[in-house]
Each structure stands twice: as structure tokens, then as C-alpha cells.
Amino acid sequence: MVNSVRSRKGNGNTKISSEEEKMIAFTSDHRHFSLIRTLHMADFITLLNGLCGVMSIFSSLRYCLDENDKSKLYLAIGFTPFGLFFDFMDGKVARLRKKSSLMGQELDSLADLVSFGVAPAACAFCVGFRTPVDNAILIYFVLCGLSRLARFNVTVANLPKDSSGKSKYFEGTPIPTTLSLVFTMAYWVHKDWIMNDLPYGVVGQGTFYEFHPIILLFFLSGCAMISKSLHIPKI
Template sequence: MQRPRHFSMLRDFQLADWFTLANAFCGTGAIFAAMRFLLEGGTSADGRSDLLVGMALIPLAFIFDALDGRIARWRKVASTLGRELDSLADVISFGVAPAALGYACGMQGGWDWVVLSYFVGCGVSRLARYNVTAETLADGGDKVKYFEGTPIPSSLAIVILLAVAAYQGSIGDGLWLGAWQLGPWQLHPLVLVYALSGSLMISKTLHIPKP
């Protein structure tokens, strides 16, 4: 019996899967950029440039995410592996990375942590539900006809909003809308855009046609 070769799993990857991994690579880079920004103390122009580079990786991840599906359909190689890879990459790029960037921008109060964690949890739940119900939503076809709830890449809108704030220097203590002291913890009202985004992701009544 022939022994499997090292890295033989990579031989099973299709072209679309590599675009999916590029999506995950961009999301991971954005998280590292947020960490570097925080490590360097982050209020200087140079520090903000690191943060802005990290934010720019999210639209790039969005492009890779759009291309992987198109390539899979073009080459007719859609698979369960590809769908799972896509979901895992999306959790990184459009769930964890936007939350990390929000934290780096100054949403660091106790209530902010709760909301950011809720947002990531909604994103994970949204993708898990999609994977489970994809065949049902396809209604016997080979393509899902609509999304239940907003797709997780819609969090790109939050990153664009944060990029504008970072470019203007309105982060940290100068974050838009300031901060509220609610009991023992702080809440930055801007973090509520994450709560809205997460809630829309897990909606079952909101149907969005899939292009």
C-alpha cells in the first residue's frame, strides 16, 4: 500500500480554493495590522497608516471572496470542501478582522467587547446556517437563489466607515459619538453599528437575492 505524500491534501485544492485562501490571508493580515497598531501605541500618522493598510485588506478579501465563487462555477468544480473553506475564510476576514479593527480604533470598553463578540458570534451562526440550508435554498438547482439575512461580507461597510474615521484621525479618544459610562463599563455608541450588522445577518425573514 502506497503511503500518502506529505502535503498531498493541497493536491485536492482547486483554483477557486486558492482564491479562498487568499481571502483568509487578507483577513489575517488585517488582524495583524490592528495588533501592530495597538502595540505601537497607535495615534501617530505612521501608526494610522498601518491601520489603514489593514483596513484596505478587507476590500481585497471581498474581491477574492467574489472571485472564488465565480471561478468555481466557471470551472464547474463546486464542492463541499470549497464551501467549508469559504465559510472559514469569511469568518476571519468579515467577522474577526472587522471586530479587531473596531477594537483598535478605540471600541475597548466592556460593553464594546460584548457587542463585538456578539457580532462575531452572529457571523459564525450566519455561515453555519447557510452551510446547513444551502441545498434547501437552492430549491433543487445548483445555485442558492437568495440569502437568509445579510451575507457576512456586508461587514465591509463597517470597515469603510472605520477607514474614514481613521483617515480623519477620529479614533481612540476622538472616536465619533464619544463614549458613555453605563454602570461599571464604557460603551462607545459607534459600536452599535456592529450590533445592527450582526442582527441583520441572523435574520430569517430578510431575504436578499443572490447574484
């Protein structure tokens, strides 16, 4: 492995890789606020992505408390594109500054899960996907996003690389593609196609199996995220 310890020829010294040096410094730092000290500018931008996701969820909760105020629902939807902006900028800043922390990739995945997994599911609940079957599919959608991000963290080092060292493709659709569902819901809200007026109505109304057929968009999105055979070229 690239980050393994290599012995120098001719003596008993060992050469420690830069990643191992970072890990030793990270685990041996016991100063106050040592975690904050280890973060770089790119990491703080990643946290802004997570902040957008949290604010979207809070706005969804506020809408559920007062469903006559659609501005809160618009806010819930509106925060997610800003999350995408910060998700794009953190990597750009890390490359420009040539600095990244050990936690950068983990922070990025966790922030993406909040902004592009949990937040869209909360918005979906707000617009009317509230039956037990609807909720089960939304849970499946979020767990697919979680699994997809975990797989990416494990396999990214082994994916084929181009000349610049970047992965040539994604396995499964990247989780930010769920913004297409958010924009779709924004259109429904604009048309006032929410709650009892969701597109394609409801099946099995009044039974335990009641659900909205349009919720299958979230099911398909989840399936696409965890697909291994679906390769999305990386731009």
C-alpha cells in the first residue's frame, strides 16, 4: 500500500508516510479544541454543507407545526441546493490549497447524508408522503444513501483512476443526484400538488397498505444509488 511503512536500505530506520504522520499527530494531540485545530478551510466548508441539511430538516419540522405557512416548506427545499454548492466548493478549495485533513472524506460523506438523504426525505414527508408504506420507502431511500456513501469510502482507493489521479466513474448514482427529487417536489409545491393532491393520487386508501405511487421515485433513486453495475462517469 502507498501509505505503508517502508524500510530504508542500509540502516534500521523507517520512513513514515505523510498520512501516517498526520494520524500520529492527530491521535497524540491532547490540547484543548484539538479537533478544531486539525480542521482545514475545506473541512469548514463541508460543515456548511451539513448545516444546510440541518436547516432544511428544521424548516420541514416547522412546516409540520404550521402547515398553513408554505414559506417554511420552500425554505426546507431551498436549503438543499446550497448544500450542493458547498459540497462542490470544499473539494475545489482542498485542491487549490493542497491541504486536507484526515477527517475530510468522512465529514464529506456524513454531511452529504444529512443534506441529500435525510433532508429530502423530511421534505417528502412534509409534502404528503405520510402513510406507513410511504415512510418505509423513505427509510429505504435514506438507508440506500447511507450504504452508498459507506461503500464509496471503502472502495474509492481501488476504483480506476485517470491521469490526474481522480476516479473515472462512480459506482451507483452519487447521492447529490437526489436533488432532482427535491426540485420535483418544489414544482409540486408551486402547483399546490401536495398532501391530498399529490400526482397520481393514492392506492389502497383507508387500508394499512395505503401509499402514493409517485413515492416509487424515491425507491428507484435508492436502488440507483446502491447499484454496483451502474457506472456514472465522473466529471
